[in-house]
Amino acid sequence: MIRTFLNKTFGIRDGEIYISFLMQIYIFLIINVLLIIKPIVNALFLSELGAEQLPYGYLMVALIAVITTYFYNRWVKQFSFLRVTSLSLLFFSFSFIALGLIITFANLGEWLLYTYYIGVSLFAVITTSQFWILANLVFNSREGKRLFGFIGAGAIAGGIFGGYLTSLIASAFGNVTAIIIAGIFLLVCIPILRKIWSIRIKRLSSYVRAQRKYQDTETQEPAYKIISKSKHLTYLALITGFGVIVAKLVDFQFSDFANKAIRDPDELASFFGFWFSSFNVIALCLQLFVTNKVLSKLGVASTLLILPLGLAVGSLLFLTFPELWVLVIIKGIDGSFKQSLNKAAVELSVMPIPFNIKNQAKSFIDVAVDSIATGLAGLMLILFIKRFDLPTTYITVIILLFTFVWIILIYKLREAYFNSFRQNIRRNLVKDSIKDKPHRKETAIGLTRSVLQSGDEDEILAILDRFSIYKIRTLRSEIIALLDFPSNKVKTEVIKQLYKYDKGVAIEKIKPLIYSNDDQLVQAALSYILEHSSISQYSFFNEYLDHSDPYISSSALLCLSEEISDNQNLSKRFNLEQRIVTRLNDCFINDDELRAAEISKLLLTIANAKLEKYYTYINVNLQHKNPIIVKSAIEAAGLTSNEQYTKILVQYLAEKPYRKAAINALKNYSSAIANTILKLEKNDELNNDAKRHIPTLVRSFNNQKSVKILMRLLKSKDVIIRFEATKALIKLKSQNENLYFNKRRLKKEIIKECRYGKETLDALASIRHMLASDVSNNLNIDQKRELKIARKSIIVVLDEQLITSLKSIFKLLALLYDEADIEVSYSGLMSEVKEAQINALEFLDNLLQSQLKEKILPLVEYYNVNSDDTSVKSQLQIEFMSEYELIRSLLAKRGKRIKLEVLYLISTLKDKSYRTLVHKQTFQKNKEVQEFAIKTLAILDQQKLVNH
Structure with missing residues (x-):
């Protein structure tokens, strides 16, 4: 029950509860200590030195932080993260206990006040930075998005408890007691840290090794250079810097107004403690009930915008009402959102950075950048408050300016954040092969020329096939030279290429090829001569239609059928129909002696002539045993564009040997075939193998209607058709940018x-x-099996x-x-x-x-x-169904394949309660499902008789 509550409320999953609570307690104690020490030290500093000394404190924080960062980064490289963190906790603990002793037995001089003011600032950035580096190591990005809200609640709860504890103890027992308690709390953090390390980090040692294997010489460079080479880290550092500057300016305004209103140090400490804790109560509510939802809805980058936008709105309000209560609101926005929404988003934004870089760079950002920004804030305050003696209300204008730049940087970070994830995904994927670098155009042409001059048949044909969609004039001489190549296939393809050049190119070399006794070459040569020579159509057909060579005469007849669409007089003058009849008679008499190529040419001639009374010859040869003739019959059927062939051609898509021919044939119908395809799909009359190729066919039309048809195919019950339709849509989009989706x-x-x-x-x-x-x-064993x-x-x-x-x-x-x-x-x-x-x-x-x-x-x-x-x-809310509900659902919503499997299951169950469901399937439009449903129904009825 507790696990369910934690999962539904906070997103904590199995195996994450213990480690999450340990992490929460750890940060709770750290922030608890900070909220005890900070109000006391701030109150002492303001009481003894005044608010006008705060800018100098900011400058000294920046200077000391830069020095500290230098040595800290050296320690991080030399010692383990666990050791550095443990020593840091020990050092700050003894320092705070020493502060309590100094206050008790001695007076705090000016230099000690500055020392502890700087020390508290360093404690805040170093220990929290160490914690979040640890959190980045313990949890991955997905776990972090779910758990950082819950864990961060520990920080806010620590702030609440520490603030109220400071207010209570300082009023009742004095500041010294509170400081000693803070030092003890820090010592308790060390065993918690070691427990987290032992139960989680060792288990994730493989992950650490995986991260560190990408370590290179760059990670040995100074942190600022590492950051400058990464857009992601650069924007993150700038966002951190601007955020700190704005926070310090807000803090100065708040402290200055509060100090002027409350003169007693203990009352001032109590005031600070109360409001800091109150802000953290708001932050805790946000963290527990809002942060995860906002991050899930808006994402990391958009969540980062909430804090600067809130501060901007608050600053505009302060310009209208320059009073303390408005500053309380602004400080509340900064204190609440910064520790909840903004903190979780910032820590998630650094997730894609590899650990070895993250450890170095994030420490620099959290300590050096934070402190340098604090120093810059101090300089600005000195300049505007001391030099120009301006009222503190003018700081609000600077805050608005900085929040504007802050917002711009967040938008810049978004793309860098995405790029880091892209790089991580690519880096983690196992590469099967390394992609070749693209050749320069000159190199590609040089290689092509080499293949055309000295390659074998397959290599040359592959090159020519790639040239089928464009021409390269620089290779013209090499292509023409291939007319002397030994292979007739190469010569045929070369002739097809020559159409792309000037009319009549190499005509004298092509004319002798009509006597080659190769049907395809003769056909290509005659077509080229008819199209590209100076000979008239009438002279051409007079010379070749009645040629004694059957290769030439049959090819010439095919050429005649192709030409009549532009000139119907040719058909009458050369008696095209009578010639077709003569050849058909020869086919019936000498069927066994005719070459497949002759039959193929006759089929194409009939199709081009559009003589429907002879289409039966095409129908017959669609069932021929010879695959070459079947392919020609398919091509001929497509050339007719006759509706009777659409269903036949679509079914041929299922047969691999004829698939390419069928697709090319169906292209002749253009998008007019759409309604037929949609009707066949709706009636579930398509073979599974045919289905996957229909979207490819529709895509070949390459127009807006193609998009419309493919979008309609997305409504299919068959997931294969939907998938192929999506693939076709992708290709359409890449081929034609003008199409609308x-x-x-x-x-x-x-x-x-x-x-x-x-x-x-x-x-x-x-x-x-x-x-x-x-x-x-x-059931017996066989039935169960x-x-x-x-x-x-x-x-x-x-x-x-x-x-x-x-x-x-x-x-x-x-x-x-x-x-x-x-x-x-x-x-x-x-x-x-x-x-x-x-x-x-x-x-x-x-x-x-x-x-x-x-x-x-x-x-x-x-x-x-x-x-x-x-x-x-449970998050996906998987629903378990009874077998009856499952079968009913599958029969109602799925396509043919699953229906057949379900009917088989019903026939195995022999349960008569399914009879109504099976009976409905006997009315299915798909014949295969209908027939199997009838058989299943018979089995159920037979079982009913046996039971009786």
């Missing part, structure tokens, strides 16, 4: 696909539960459909977002590398809009990252 419609399709994936997971969980808890005691096989068959199909559905989701996302970002995310999610999966999830979490994120991330996380985690299952 309705983003609102795409979002709806993504959400619908997510719903399909969720239903698939529900079905899988239900049927696996049935397998694990099978209580079919009334058969039932188990039937259920496992459904699992196999559902698993395949789930994977295909996930692919579809990411393809659709690529239409809404940058395709490269989605591809790298999908690669990371599907990787076996844990860190790649986590980085990909976090990248998507920040990239996607909230509505899509809420649907996609739980689905992906359940499937791929934490499918065994019961808290993830």
Whole structure:
């Protein structure tokens, strides 16, 4: 019950409770100490030296911090993180206890006041920085997003407790007692730190090694150089700096107004303690109930904007009402949001940085940058308050200016943050091969020329095939020279290439090729001569139609049929129809003696002539035993553009040998075939192998109607068609930038696909539960085995459909977002590398809009990252169904393949309660499902008779 509460309320999952509470107690004690020491030291400093000395304190903090950072970074490189942190806690503990003794037995001089004022500032940045580095090491980015809110609540609770404790103890027992208690609290932190290290860091040693394996010479450079080479770290450092400057300016205004209003040191300490604690109460509420939700909804970058925007609004209010109560509000915004929303977002923003760099750079940012910014704030205060003697209300204008720059930097950080995740995903993925560097254009042409001059047949044909969509004039002489190549295939392809050059190129070399006794070469040569020579059409056909060589005469007849679309007089003059009839008669008489090429040419001639009464010859040869003739019949059917062939040609998509021919044939119908395709799909009359190639066909039309048809195919019950449709849409978008894609419609399709994936997971969980808890005691061993096989068959199909559905989701996302970002995310999610999966999830979490994120991330996380985690299952709200509900759902919502598997399961169960469901399937438009449903119904009826 407690686990469920922690999971639902704070997002804490199994195995994270103990470590989360340890981390929370650790930061609770650190901040508790800070909120005890800081009000006391601040009150002593202000009482003895006055608010006008604060700017000098800020400058000294900056100077000492830079020196401290230099030595601290050397210690970090030489000693372990555990040792450095433990020694830091010991040093500050003894220093605070010494302060209590000094106050008791001696007087605090000016230099000691400055020393402890600086020491408290360093304590705040060093110990909290160490804690968050530890948190970054203990938790990954996904865990951090869920748990930093809960853990950060410990810091805020420490602030509340420490502030009120200071107010209580300082009033009742004096400041010394409070300081001694603070020193003892710090000593308690050390065993907690060591416990965290022993139970978590050692278990994650492989992760640490994985992070450190990327360490190179750059990490041995000074921290400021490491930061300057990374846009991510640079923007983070600047954001930290501007945030600190604004905070110090706000703090000065608040302290100055409070000091003028309250003169007694103990009362002033009590005032500070009360308000600091009150601010932390607000921060605690935000942290517990708002932070995680805001981070999930807005992402890291947008969450970072909340604090500067709030301070800007508060400053504008102060310009109107320059009073203490307004400063309390501004300080409240800074104190509440900074320690809750902003702190969690900042710590998450550094997550993508590798640990070895993070340890060095973050320490520098948290200590040096923070302190240097404090010093700059001091300089500004000295300049404006001392030099120009301006009222402190003028500081508000500076605050507004700095918050404006702060907001701009956050927008800059967003893209750098995404880039860091991209780099992490790529770095963590296992590379199967290294991509070659692109060749320069001159090098590519040189290699091509070499292949054309000395390559073999296959190499040359491959080059010519790539040239089929463009021409390179610099290779003209090499291409023409190939007309002397021994291979007739090469010569045929070369002739096709020559159409791209000037009319009549190499005509004298082509004319002799018509006597080559190679059907394809003769056809290509004659077509080129007809198109590119000076000979008239009439002279051409007079010379070649009645040629004694059958290779030439049949090719010339095919050329005639191709020309009549532009000149119908040719058909009458040369008796095209009579010539076709003569050749058809020859085919019936000498069918066994005719070459396949002659039959193929005759089929194409009939198709070009558009003589429907002879289409039966095409119909007959669509069933021919010779694959060459079948391909020609398919091509001929496409040339006719006759509606009777559309369904036949679509079914040929299922057969690999004829698939390319069928796709090319169907292209002749253009987008007019759309309604036929949609009707076949709706009636579930398409073969599974045919389905996957229909979107490719539709894509080939390359127009806006293609997009419309593919979007309609996304509504298909068959996940294969939906996936292929998404692939086709991606290619259409890349090929034609002018096409319009309705983003609102795409979002709806993504959400619908997510719903399909969720239903698939529900079905899988239900049927696996049935397998694990099978209580079919009334069945014999063979029946149980058969039932188990039937259920496992459904699992196999559902698993395949789930994977295909996930692919579809990411393809659709690529239409809404940058395709490269989605591809790298999908690669990371599907990787076996844990860190790649986590980085990909976090990248998507920040990239996607909230509505899509809420649907996609739980689905992906359940499937791929934490499918065994019961808290993830509860987050996705997996629903277990009874077998009857499952079968009813699958029969109602799924396509042919799953329906057949479910009907087989019903026939195995032999349960008559399914009779109504099976009976409905006998009315299915798909004949295969209909026939199997009738057989299943017969089995159930037979079982009913046996029972009677």
